[in-house]
Amino acid sequence: MNWAILVVAGLFEIGWAIGLKYTEGFTRLWPSVATGLSMLISVWLLGIAMKTLPVGTAYAVWVGIGAMGTVVLGILLFDDPASPLRLISLLLIGAGIVGLKLASG
Template identity: 65%
Template sequence: MAWTWLGLAGLFEIGWAIGLKYTDGFTRPIPSILTAVSMVISVVLLGVALKTLPVGTGYAVWTGIGTVGTALLGIYLFSEPATVMRLVCIGLIVSGILGLKLASG
């Protein structure tokens, strides 16, 4: 169940990272509130997952999910560059996440 909590925490991390773009420097109230709520939920779920997962593994996977999701949504939503090198590097992060999952048993 810890991996499920960690996956959800990572999704909320993507939510707050993307939400930052919409807050316009925390000058827009609704996006700012939603972003802050996503931050809290993400960290709380990470904490729940870390009750049983090693902190290094949990934190690395959490940030990896956030990094990959945010980078891909940046490409999709904000027309950020999708160069071959960038996509290869995102793939390497995904490989690291899967490797940590497999190594943890």
């Protein structure tokens, strides 16, 4: 169950990372509120997941999910570059997440 909570925490991390772009430096009220709530929910869920998961694994998976999702949405929403090296790097992050999950049992 805590792995599922960790994945949801990672999804909220993607939400706040992308939300930062829409806040325009926290000058827009509602995007700033949504981004702040996403931050709080993400860290709260991470804390819950860490009750039973190893801290290093949980944190690395949380960051990895957030990084991968943010890069993909950056490409789709903001025309960030999608070079072969960036895409290969995403695959490596994904492999690291899977490896940490497998190593944690």
